Every structure is written in structure tokens, then in C-alpha cells.
Amino acid sequence: MGRRKSQKVHPIGCACRSCAPRPCRDRRIELAIKGATRALFLIAGLLMIPFIIAHALASAKGDNR
Numbered sequence: 872m873g874r875r876k877s878q879k880v881h882p883i884g885c886a887c888r889s890c891a892p893r894p895c896r897d898r899r900i901e902l903a904i905k906g907a908t909r910a911l912f913l914i915a916g917l918l919m920i921p922f923i924i925a926h927a928l929a930s931a932k933g934d935n936r
């Protein structure tokens with residue numbers, strides 16, 4: 872009678888093999904998130920460049936008077 876209890880009850884979001892036979896999906900999501908984060912940082916850096924140049928120009932003008 873107790874031999875069929877090998878299948879345990881798993882909670883929602885369980886990360887064991889029987890619950891998540893395809894961990895590739897999680898990896899894909901992780902990679903996507905990483906890529907999005909990188910893209911955001913890249914865009915932020917690109918947006919910061921003009922500000923940095925303007926700041927440098929302003930400081931240079933202030934030095935020259």
C-alpha cells in the first residue's frame with residue numbers, strides 16, 4: 872500500500888526534476904533578464920555621455936573664464 876507514495880506532493884514552484892523537467896526555460900529567462908539589464912546599462916551609459924561632455928565643457932569654460 873505504501874509503495875505508491877514515492878510521488879511526493881510538491882509545492883507550486885518546486886524546482887525539483889519531476890516538477891521542472893525543463894530547466895532550460897529558466898535559463899532562457901535568466902539570460903533574457905541579464906540581456907535586458909545589460910541593454911539598460913548600455914542605454915544609460917549612452918545617455919550619460921552628452922551630460923558628461925556638457926559638464927566637461929562647462930568646467931573647461933569655467934576654468935578659462
Ligand SMILES: [Zn+2]
Nearest residue numbers: 881885887890
Ligand atoms: Zn517538485
